Ligand SMILES: Nc1ncnc2c1ncn2[C@@H]1O[C@H](COP(=O)(O)OP(=O)(O)OP(=O)(O)O)[C@@H](O)[C@H]1O
């Protein structure tokens with residue numbers, strides 16, 4: 001469904017992404033995991049040609065993406081950018097309708113679908129006339145997800161979609177997102193720096209460092225068979241923190 005074949009990206013001589021290769025099967029979720037600046041966003045943006053790869057090849061749905069016009073390519077790809085990217089001067093309904101309008105949907109269909117998606121993402125219908133600035137961060141994130149999914153694209157690119165939220169809101173938006181029936185058939189590339197999120201959401205994980213993939217595999221592969229100390233420490237650190245906190249709470253009764 002998605003193939004990244006030796007892709008690299010240089011910015012003015014700096015190698016932000018180095019020789020990255022992976023495959024994502026139909027209906028699978030691939031997580032790009034790593035610390036800030038390791039090249040996750042740059043990698044993701046090459047898939048919808050917001051960034052052009054310096055070298056390498058990307059295939060989506062069996063086609064080399066450099067043979068397609070970016071605006072046509074993007075019709076089959078839902079995208080949630082790292083900073084939510086809602087248009088501040090568009091209402092919630094106008095934001096959600098951006099892609100359906102490009103696809104020349106009938107206004108009645110757009111309204112019906114918008115209402116359905118607001119409901120599925122647990123937002124009240126009257127929010128449709130509000131502006132993003134009038135919504136909380138978690139509510140804005142739900143609108144962003146509705147916008148990415150409304151035209152039913154087979155592929156989703158999600159860049160830290162729950163990143164800016166407090167832990168409680170994050171957990172609830174993530175849970176509602178993971179339970180969406182429409183998500184089950186989607187092929188997803190999800191960027192995160194959160195180990196727990198990667199383990200929960202990923203069928204496969206690529207752990208990145210300094211632009212390269214250090215290890216890729218199933219969550220079990222990375223947890224149980226780390227290829228080096230970096231992988232071990234990356235998972236160990238965050239999971240040790242969680243289990244230490246758990247032990248402390250248990251000891252307190
Ligand atoms: N347009 C650009 N011009 C020059 N350098 C860039 C550009 N975009 C990204 N970089 C550099 O490429 C590297 C990777 O950036 P990228 O945004 O992919 O990281 P990231 O893994 O998404 O980080 P974060 O978790 O902070 O979002 C960084 O060193 C960054 O400074």
Ligand SMILES: [Mg+2]
Nearest residue numbers: 040041042082
């Ligand atoms: Mg990023």
